[in-house]
Amino acid sequence: MSIRHGLLALLEHGPRYGSQLRSDFESRTGATWPLNVGQVYTTLSRLERDGMVAQSGEDDAGHALYVITETGRTELKSWFEAPVDRSSPPRDELAIKLAMAIGAPGVDVRAVIQSQRHHTVKAMQDYTRLKVQALAEIEGRAKGADARERDVAWLLVLEQLIFQTEAEARWLDHCEARLIRLSVTAERRAAQHPNTAAPLLGQPSPPVSSEARSGAPERPPG
Incomplete structure (x- = not known):
């Protein structure tokens, strides 16, 4: 499961903070693949390191907001266009x-x-x-x-x-x-x-x- 691409797709809708991203991810998937906040922020840190997201101020409650960058949009577009690779299936x-x-x-x-x-x-x-x-x-x-x-x-x-x-x-x-x-x-x-x-x-x-x-x-x- 590509958590990083899922978060990028959610950020395409607008700025989000970590727990909001987790909530949105789980509501779209029915919590079939639950995330914890630590996992979300770890992924956000890696996306920020790779230039795909950036911090953009805070909301009224003081939550750090993240936005998708052009690099992130390019990555997201490639993800949507490419088929999911089945040549190396996950262990069952x-x-x-x-x-x-x-x-x-x-x-x-x-x-x-x-x-x-x-x-x-x-x-x-x-x-x-x-x-x-x-x-x-x-x-x-x-x-x-x-x-x-x-x-x-x-x-x-x-x-x-x-x-x-x-x-x-x-x-x-x-x-x-x-x-x-x-x-x-x-x-x-x-x-x-x-x-x-x-x-x-x-x-x-x-x-x-x-x-x-x-x-x-x-x-x-x-």
């Missing part, structure tokens, strides 16, 4: 967890998937309820331009979260189906070659008798 904890769960002793990968699916579906339902509320806010009453912009910005963030959780749920279904298919293949291979690796899902295969391996019917005990 869920993908890493499933990758590490494969073959981990005592780990039932399907249980991991099912637990995550339950959480993901619940998150998707929560986001959908918030979307309904956001739409009602937008359509329910007349608002000033700033308030309406904040509502629409929050709606777009919510819809991105909904699409993201929908995709994650589909991916989890895909992972489970693939692992089941691979586990069945591993089971068959283990039946033919007892020294092969255990199934991928972390559930050991039942022992296979010598008669079953040879194709002869197994005799009952006694």
Whole structure:
């Protein structure tokens, strides 16, 4: 997440002080990615060092105000025009967890998937309820331009979260189906070659008798 560009975009609307920038950022994103004031001022200091913002006096309460510079506007314009780089995707904890769960002793990968699916579906339902509320806010009453912009910005963030959780749920279904298919293949291979690796899902295969391996019917005990 580019906090620096988000702050530059907010400063394009006019002078702001640190806690005001934090409040505006969170209202536009529904506090999905909360900021603390220290983080805001650290970013402002770096932007000021790079010539993208400058201090411009104080408000009536004595808060130091920041304004965007021409260098900052040029940077902001480049940010809006350039696509978000996907060549180096951020680390995804869920993908890493499933990758590490494969073959981990005592780990039932399907249980991991099912637990995550339950959480993901619940998150998707929560986001959908918030979307309904956001739409009602937008359509329910007349608002000033700033308030309406904040509502629409929050709606777009919510819809991105909904699409993201929908995709994650589909991916989890895909992972489970693939692992089941691979586990069945591993089971068959283990039946033919007892020294092969255990199934991928972390559930050991039942022992296979010598008669079953040879194709002869197994005799009952006694």
